[in-house]
Amino acid sequence: MKEGKSAKLNHQQQHQNGHLSPSKFAKLFDPEASWDKDQLGDVLHWIRQVIGLVCGLIWGAIPLVGGIWFILFLVLSTSFIYGYYAIVLKVDEEEFGGHGALLQEGLFASVTLFLLSWTLVYSLAHF
Known part of the structure; x- marks a missing residue:
């Protein structure tokens, strides 16, 4: 009985600490x-940020x-997100608002992060 409570407590602590459990x-x-x-949207958002x-x-x-490199980033990012939800997860996009809604998840935040990191690294490394 104590082992069951201990395992449940460990799982709760792991969840509270923000660590992903293996499952x-x-x-x-x-x-x-x-x-x-919401779960799929969060996953797509954070993948796009990375x-x-x-x-x-x-x-x-x-x-x-x-500009060609900016366009290449958009193509790579969008292709990766599409491949992830359509090929890896095989979700029915209509249940989540269609391709447009799924492909738009995290797009604007990732563009901002991309431009900021690109500009900072370029400026610091090459001036």
Whole structure:
């Protein structure tokens, strides 16, 4: 009986500390997992933020300049998000508001993060 309470307490502490349990991490790649609109939106938002930051750091470090690189970021980011929800998760996009709603999740925040990181790294590394 104490072991059951201890395991439940550990799970609650893990959840409160913000750590993902193995089952939640596995859900990110499970096409059979059930998603609600908010959960999927949060996952897509944070994936897009990571893509924006990584691309901004790389673009600034290389150094790349010009609008073509901004367009390439948009294409890469959108393609990755589409591939994730359509191919990996195999969700029915109509349940979540269609392709437009899913592809728009986190877009504007990631563009801002991308431009900020690109500009900062470029300015610090090449001046």
